[in-house]
Amino acid sequence: MHAVPSPFDEMPFLWGSAIAAYQCEGAWNEGGKGLSEWDYFNAIDWMNVNGVDARVASDFYHRFEEDLDLIAEGGQNALRLSLSWSRILPGGTGRANEEGLSFYDRVIDGCLERNIEPNVVLLHYDLPYPIALKGGWGNTSIADAFGDYARICFERFGDRVRLWSTLDEPQFYSYNANIAGVYPPCRKADVHSYLQWQYNEMLASAKAVAIYHEMNLPGAIGVVHNDSLIEVATGTNNPAEVYTAADFFNNRMILCPALEGRLPPELDEMLEKLGTFLYRVPDEAEAFAAGKGDYLNLNVYARRYVTDWNNSPTSAKVDSVGGGATMEGQAVAPLYETLVDPSVPHNQWGREILPRIMHDSLMDIKERYGNPIVLTENGHGSLETPDDSGYVEDDDRIEIIGAFLKSLSEARNEGSNVRGYYIWSAMDLYSWVNGYKKRYGLVRVDFDHDLIRIPKKSWAWYRDFISRDAARR
Numbered sequence: 103m104h105a106v107p108s109p110f111d112e113m114p115f116l117w118g119s120a121i122a123a124y125q126c127e128g129a130w131n132e133g134g135k136g137l138s139e140w141d142y143f144n145a146i147d148w149m150n151v152n153g154v155d156a157r158v159a160s161d162f163y164h165r166f167e168e169d170l171d172l173i174a175e176g177g178q179n180a181l182r183l184s185l186s187w188s189r190i191l192p193g194g195t196g197r198a199n200e201e202g203l204s205f206y207d208r209v210i211d212g213c214l215e216r217n218i219e220p221n222v223v224l225l226h227y228d229l230p231y232p233i234a235l236k237g238g239w240g241n242t243s244i245a246d247a248f249g250d251y252a253r254i255c256f257e258r259f260g261d262r263v264r265l266w267s268t269l270d271e272p273q274f275y276s277y278n279a280n281i282a283g284v285y286p287p288c289r290k291a292d293v294h295s296y297l298q299w300q301y302n303e304m305l306a307s308a309k310a311v312a313i314y315h316e317m318n319l320p321g322a323i324g325v326v327h328n329d330s331l332i333e334v335a336t337g338t339n340n341p342a343e344v345y346t347a348a349d350f351f352n353n354r355m356i357l358c359p360a361l362e363g364r365l366p367p368e369l370d371e372m373l374e375k376l377g378t379f380l381y382r383v384p385d386e387a388e389a390f391a392a393g394k395g396d397y398l399n400l401n402v403y404a405r406r407y408v409t410d411w412n413n414s415p416t417s418a419k420v421d422s423v424g425g426g427a428t429m430e431g432q433a434v435a436p437l438y439e440t441l442v443d444p445s446v447p448h449n450q451w452g453r454e455i456l457p458r459i460m461h462d463s464l465m466d467i468k469e470r471y472g473n474p475i476v477l478t479e480n481g482h483g484s485l486e487t488p489d490d491s492g493y494v495e496d497d498d499r500i501e502i503i504g505a506f507l508k509s510l511s512e513a514r515n516e517g518s519n520v521r522g523y524y525i526w527s528a529m530d531l532y533s534w535v536n537g538y539k540k541r542y543g544l545v546r547v548d549f550d551h552d553l554i555r556i557p558k559k560s561w562a563w564y565r566d567f568i569s570r571d572a573a574r575r
């Protein structure tokens with residue numbers, strides 16, 4: 103049992119923003135960094151969905167001091183960032199790269215000097231290419247490689263980083279790689295691989311959590327999960343069955359290992375219904391039990407609005423839009439399908455804009471699992487046109503995030519165990535599917551002119567919101 107006191111007891115509410123290594127760092131072949139799977143994949147013209155890559159991205163690698171200044175001047179006291187496994191271990195395993203480690207020393211120290219609490223994710227999609235060559239997440243032995251990598255990170259940064267996550271969105275990561283086919287290795291409707299990846303991801307995550315706890319470091323560790331709220335449409339014939347099925351398919355393979363230290367009890371029944379199976383390790387019960395996390399990092403963008411399966415084959419709806427894609431909607435044979443709710447507004451990429459789900463997601467996790475939660479992503483993507491000086495008046499972002507924050511405040515007042523909230527993203531960066539067109543940042547990055555940073559209207563609005571919240575509570 104992890105006996106170290108919770109770091110949350112010593113922390114104020116965390117108001118911050120989030121970034122991820124591949125999406126903002128650039129410097130893809132500098133400082134001894136090895137090749138990541140995304141570096142490789144984006145260099146293949148016919149695989150690259152948006153025609154751009156992240157070799158330079160927002161150039162956080164060279165400009166992080168300026169970015170951290172803007173985060174601090176924006177009144178934020180937290181930053182969620184990820185480490186690049188390929189920057190730390192260029193070969194995926196073996197010798198660590200001192201230049202990569204010292205880059206992250208500087209970033210972490212830079213955060214602490216500015217009173218920004220770093221929340222560090224070990225891996226946000228950018229798997230080292232040498233590990234992908236060995237089958238990546240399809241190969242159960244990745245858990246050992248991930249554990250070795252995690253130990254190096256804990257040994258180096260564990261004295262200063264108090265909030266850790268193992269993986270970003272293992273569900274969505276696997277979904278995009280194995281069902282929607284938009285992340286490498288671009289398989290479509292492959293339910294076996296979708297679940298096998300999740301099993302291996304959570305085994306790897308459990309391994310890292312167990313190592314962290316053995317080291318008795320003064321912090322907390324968990325996983326980042328996404329979009330956990332499931333709502334069954336009125337008129338559904340078998341609402342309870344549909345709910346259980348959608349919950350299994352989207353949440354339970356992640357949340358049970360992460361928060362209960364076990365696989366979902368309904369696993370075998372669901373595998374049989376799906377007509378598939380998993381390769382499992384003999385000591386899985388011990389491995390998952392030792393890997394129970396301390397808290398949950400949750401990304402909240404949308405709910406899953408589901409109904410009865412209507413005989414469609416397993417599929418994800420992916421539509422190409424100029425230099426990118428929309429990907430809302432799915433069918434999972436023979437379990438359930440998603441529906442478009444015409445009463446809810448949708449964004450340019452077909453995603454629901456429904457702020458009340460912030461409250462509802464938090465209360466749902468509180469009732470079902472009870473763990474402390476940090477909201478590690480919430481945000482609004484849009485196509486933006488700056489004025490002549492480069493300033494963006496992103497009133498739509500302010501309005502939508504403002505409504506999500508109101509919903510968050512309701513959950514806090516009702517006793518949700520939420521400890522922080524981060525906007526995706528601190529600055530404009532690379533979108534996996536939509537390149538540089540879809541913007542989320544509080545700070546504009548001018549990708550055409552020397553990557554100049556200009557805070558948007560939402561940056562100042564968020565700063566003022568944070569200071570009002572501090573005064574109120």
Ligand code: BG6
Nearest residue numbers: 122270271274483533534535536
């Ligand atoms: C989250 C990911 O799922 O969504 C981020 O953790 C991602 O990495 C963000 O960028 C927004 O996704 P998109 O596809 O709209 O850019």
